[in-house]
Structures are given as C-alpha cells and as structure tokens.
C-alpha cells in the first residue's frame with residue numbers, strides 16, 4: 073500500500089504522543105463528563121420505565137384512587153426524557169464550546185483513509201488478530217462509529233418518536249404537536265411510532281451492554297485508561313511506545 | 315328525480331313528513347354532536363331553511379357495507395331520517411328505490427346539473443389490479459365510476475376505513491390492490507371518516523356540518539374531522555383511572571376483568587387509536603367495545619389488520635418476510651450479545667494470560683509458580 077499524506081499525518085500524530093512513561097492528556101472536560109453520567113443515568117431510567125410502559129408490572133388490587141403505579145412509571149419516563157433531551161441540546165452546544173474531542177460525537181471522519189485503517193485495526197484487535205491496540209486521545213474509531221450511530225442518530229430518533237408520542241397526550245396545538253406531530257403520519261400511524269420507539273430501546277440497550285463491556289475490557293487490556301478518563305478527564309497511557 | 319328548481323333542505327324535509335318541531339330538535343342535537351355552542355342550533359336551522367340543498371351522491375366500491383349499516387342506525391332515528399332524506403333522494407345504490415340503468419342515469423344527470431356543487435360520499439375503495447375488474451358497478455370497473463363522479467364534485471367524504479386507508483381488502487398481501495380514495499383522486503378535498511364502521515353520529519355530524527355550513531369541517535393532519543378524531547380512545551376512556559393506577563385485566567375471566575380494570579395488557583389499542591367511541595359510544599350511546607369488556611382493536615387506524623394480534627400490545631413487525639415481536643427479538647438479542655460478551659471476555663482473559671504468564675504468576679499463590 074502506498075503511503076498517503078493521511079498516513080504521514082497519522083505518523084506525525086503518533087510521534088507527537090509524549091514518550092515519557094505514564095503520560096496523561098486532558099481529554100474530557102468537566103461539563104462533558106457530567107453530561108456523560110447524567111445521560112447514562114437518564115438512558116437507564118428511560119429503558120427501565122419504557123419496558124414497564126410496554127409491559128406493566130402485575131396488577132394491583134383495591135381502589136383505583138389508592139394507586140398510581142403507571143402514573144409514576146410514566147412520570148419518571150417523561151422526567152428522564154426531558155433530562156435526556158435537554159442534555160442532548162447541551163451536548164450539541166458543548167461540541168462547539170468544548171475542546172476538539174467534544175466534537176467527536178457529532179462528526180465521523182469517513183472521508184479520511186486513516187479512519188478506516190484504524191477502524192479495521194480495532195476490529196482485528198477485538199477479533200484477537202492484533203497483538204496490541206493503537207493509542208487514541210479521543211475515541212477509538214470503532215467506539216466512535218458506534219457512539220455517533222447509536223447515541224447521536226439513535227438518540228435523535230428516540231427523541232423525535234418520543235415527543236411525537238408525547239404530542240398525542242399533550243393534544244393538538246401543543247408545542248410537542250406542532251414540533252413533532254408530523255412524525256406520526258410520516259411513520260404510518262400511532263402504533264408504528266410506538267413500535268419504532270420500542271425497537272430503539274433494544275438497540276440502545278444492546279449498545280450499552282457492549283459499551284460498558286468494552287470500556288471495562290479496554291481499561292484492562294488496552295494501552296490507555298478509559299473509565300477513569302470519563303471520571304477525571306485525563307487520558308493515561310500505560311507505555312511510551314507510539 | 316332531481317328537481318328543476320333548487321329546493322332548500324327544510325323544504326325537502328317537510329316534504330318527507332318531518333315536522334318543524336322534529337326539525338328544530340335535529341338542529342340542536344347536531345349542534346351538540348359537533349361540539350358547537352347552543353346558539354349554533356339556530357344557525358343550522360337558518361341555513362337549512364334558506365340554503366339550496368346540496369346533493370349527496372353515495373358510491374359503493376369494494377366494501378362490506380358496514381358503513382351504511384351504521385349510518386342507518388344513527389342514534390336519534392330523527393337524525394338518520396333527516397339526513398337520509400337529504401341523501402337517498404339522489405343516489406345510493408344500496409338505499410335508493412330505483413335500480414339498474416334508471417339509477418345510473420341519475421348519476422350523469424346530477425353530474426351535469428350540479429357541476430362542481432355536489433358532495434361525493436364514497437364507501438369502500440377501488441381495486442386497481444386486473445384493470446379494476448375485482449369491483450364492477452353497472453358493468454364497469456368501480457374505479458372508472460369513481461374518477462368520473464369525482465371530476466365534478468365539490469368535495470369527497472371517504473366513509474370508513476376502506477375508503478380512508480384500505481381496510482381488510484387492502485390487508486397484506488392485498489391481492490386486488492385495493493387502494494384508498496385519496497391515492498386515486500388527487501385533486502379534490504377529501505374528508506376521511508375512518509372506522510370499521512364509523513360511528514353513525516359521527517357520519518351524520520360530518521355531513522350535516524358540510525351541508526349547512528357549506529365548508530369542510532376542520533381537519534387534522536391526516537384529513538380527519540378534528541372534532542371527532544382529535545383524541546385517542548385512551549384519552550377519554552372511562553377505564554383510564556385503572557390504567558394510571560396500574561390495575562389491569564391479566565386474563566379474560568379474572569377478578570380484574572369482572573371489576574372492569576384497564577384492558578391494556580389484553581392488547582387494547584385505545585392508546586394508539588383516534589376515534590370518538592369513548593365519548594359518543596355506539597348504538598344510541600349504549601356502550602362501546604371497552605365498556606363491554608373487550609379492548610379496542612384500533613379499527614379506525616391505518617392498516618390495523620396488519621399490526622399483528624388484536625390481543626397483544628407490543629405488535630409484530632414484518633421485516634425480511636418474518637414476523638417478530640419487538641420484545642422477543644430484543645430479549646433474544648440481549649441474550650446473544652450477553653453470551654458473546656461473556657465468551658469474548660473469557661477468551662480475552664485467556665489470551666492475556668498466555669501473553670503475560672508472569673501476571674498470572676504474580677497474582678496467584680506460590681504453587682502456580684511451578685508451571686513457569
């Protein structure tokens with residue numbers, strides 16, 4: 073394979089990684105870290121309450137006025153939904169206000185040859201075909217791809233379908249209806265919107281499983297820190313090879 | 315049968331033997347059904363007394379005629395009498411007296427005489443496959459009659475789920491390619507009155523509104539009259555407090571079913587269905603499906619036949635030719651991914667140990683050191 077300018081740039085970038093042992097780079101600024109954990113919590117609440125909206129817990133007996141089981145489940149779903157949505161808007165703002173790693177969630181450098189090479193390398197690393205992974209300041213390309221597709225695109229789909237469903241109870245003329253009501257005829261009918269919203273939950277649940285697993289695995293097996301990076305913001309490298 | 319001098323609605327009704335008292339009752343009933351202020355009763359009466367009658371033509375395509383059946387059972391017999399006297403005078407091949415060529419000639423007469431001024435009510439829909447041969451009216455494919463009559467009408471009322479969405483004859487795999495009216499007639503205002511059938515009061519209400527006010531009722535995004543289809547069954551369901559409380563029927567003959575708890579777990583489609591059943595109800599307001607203990611099947615929604623079981627809330631999707639329930643696929647995916655993660659983690663640990671045996675040695679007691 074011939075060497076392209078991208079490759080040279082990548083080599084330069086690698087060469088730029090400090091050679092001293094246990095170097096650390098400040099990658100995730102505080103607001104982004106707070107967002108990450110708030111977002112993780114809201115998605116967890118959304119998935120659990122969403123599951124119970126579709127499959128309510130066993131029936132309770134007695135006077136209807138003594139209970140509010142579905143009421144609370146739905147309330148927490150909607151409360152978490154607003155946290156998720158406001159957090160998402162903040163995250164878009166932060167993509168511009170924060171450092172360069174803050175933009176990663178909204179851009180995927182598919183036009184860069186190095187992205188695909190690094191992606192392939194990462195896939196081989198997970199398939200036990202590489203001895204060791206490369207180092208990254210920001211996300212590794214595989215994580216990057218999944219985050220953009222599932223958190224950014226998937227999160228948007230969940231918000232658009234979720235607020236469309238919300239517009240049904242908020243009623244015609246509500247801001248939810250004016251902003252998102254068009255989604256219902258576009259998708260088909262109300263039941264179809266629910267179905268897509270429901271499928272979305274499963275996609276996100278599977279992502280979270282993989283995300284948490286890989287975060288732990290890479291924290292142990294790769295050459296850089298991950299979980300502590302999302303807590304302290306500092307990316308620590310475990311060796312000084314490029 | 316069409317007269318040479320334009321008659322008013324009121325004249326037609328009187329000629330049909332309807333008393334003034336009954337007429338006024340009808341006007342106030344209709345105002346109420348339409349959700350208008352009581353003062354509108356007078357306006358409806360005035361309009362009916364002064365305005366020349368707008369003819370209504372009622373065509374029948376591929377259908378089961380349940381819309382007509384519903385219509386003639388309008389809550390107040392008066393309402394159906396009045397509206398019927400306004401309609402059946404012209405053309406309705408199910409209800410009118412004349413038949414055959416005599417009946418068909420009425421169509422062309424009205425088309426000419428009331429050009430751009432009559433209302434076309436369509437029950438059922440045209441099948442388009444096999445050149446429309448699956449539905450023949452007067453020796454010709456229905457789609458031809460529909461297009462012809464639509465060309466000069468003022469507006470179209472799509473009765474029921476057939477004309478509005480396609481309904482059962484358009485359900486997968488739709489062999490005759492039954493097609494809703496708004497996909498065939500593209501250049502006329504179309505009012506969709508879905509339901510299988512629609513509620514009688516809704517039908518008469520919509521027609522009366524159009525005939526008296528000479529305009530189309532306010533429609534929602536999907537072309538349905540907002541006054542009747544503005545809310546879901548679930549929003550006005552009298553079992554809603556049980557839904558909010560978390561009190562559900564779990565099987566058809568349980569204690570909860572006897573107590574009238576919410577039917578959500580029995581697959582009630584009330585939360586995704588726009589119709590007036592939970593407010594107007596059926597058969598003179600006697601009851602509606604949920605009141606009699608069965609969930610809503612979503613009969614007024616697009617493609618409700620193809621959304622899987624009527625008794626299941628999380629419906630099936632048809633993807634790649636297989637039918638699957640989102641939760642079953644989701645749980646299976648979680649299981650597979652979980653197992654894959656477990657396997658991957660185990661193999662990762664194995665390779666790590668193989669690569670750095672000393673790690674293993676450091677972490678275990680002295681006996682493990684012998685392996686070195």
Ligand code: HEM
Nearest residue numbers: 112115116177210211212219223280284287298299301302
């Ligand atoms: C609902 C759960 C979660 C979601 C939706 C989620 C989502 C995300 C997203 C979107 C990012 C990228 C941040 C950015 O660039 O703006 C990220 C990064 C990260 N998340 Fe999560 N996360 C979740 C849970 C967790 C958990 C439980 C852990 C820890 C065990 C974790 C560890 C990490 C780490 C380490 C990173 C940084 C990756 C790197 O350094 O390249 N996440 N996560």
Ligand code: HEM
Nearest residue numbers: 118119122123125126153230231234235237238266270273
């Ligand atoms: C990651 C995010 C989310 C997940 C995993 C999630 C999950 C779910 C699930 C599984 C359901 C049940 C669907 C069914 O009955 O089949 C549901 C219902 C619903 N969700 Fe979400 N959701 C999310 C975000 C949102 C957002 C942002 C909103 C916006 C307000 C929202 C609003 C709703 C509404 C209105 C319902 C219907 C509740 C009802 O009719 O009782 N969701 N959600």
Ligand code: SF4
Nearest residue numbers: 548551576577582584
């Ligand atoms: S019975 Fe159906 S419409 Fe009524 S509250 Fe329960 S789910 Fe909603």
Ligand code: SF4
Nearest residue numbers: 589591610611612613
């Ligand atoms: S309750 Fe539902 S299924 Fe029954 S008639 Fe009304 S809309 Fe149709």
